[in-house]
């Protein structure tokens with residue numbers, strides 16, 4: 816059985832993953848509205864990934880006898896400017912999520928709940944990948960001139 820403290824932490828994390836999904840879907844439609852089909856498509860795919868993270872965590876909690884409690888998801892913002900601003904926001908959001916995951920691992924270790932530690936270590940690795948992914952796009956956008964921004968839009972349209 817999973818402790819009530821960890822259940823609370825995991826429920827908060829599930830909410831954060833669903834919030835990430837909501838945020839990236841909103842970003843996707845914001846960019847689509849501006850005609851950036853590739854950047855939009857890429858974020859739409861990523862919104863699906865975040866939803867998967869939420870259900871993986873919820874399934875894990877259920878397997879351990881914990882109770883999943885879905886919480887309120889805030890309204891996502893819409894007031895971005897450039898494509899770069901959108902992706903910078905996404906990158907800083909991923910960094911915040913990484914901190915939350917690290918805190919769950921820390922609490923799991925403190926409680927000697929090694930199953931939860933193991934399960935969430937996969938997400939520690941996942942966050943390294945995601946920060947590198949978003950960071951790579953931010954980096955390219957900062958270096959790109961006008962034509963580079965169009966080129967990257969076409970490249971990101973190919974994400975499966």
Ligand SMILES: [Fe+2]
Nearest residue numbers: 832835865868
């Ligand atoms: Fe995630």
Ligand SMILES: [Fe+2]
Nearest residue numbers: 835865909945
């Ligand atoms: Fe993420």
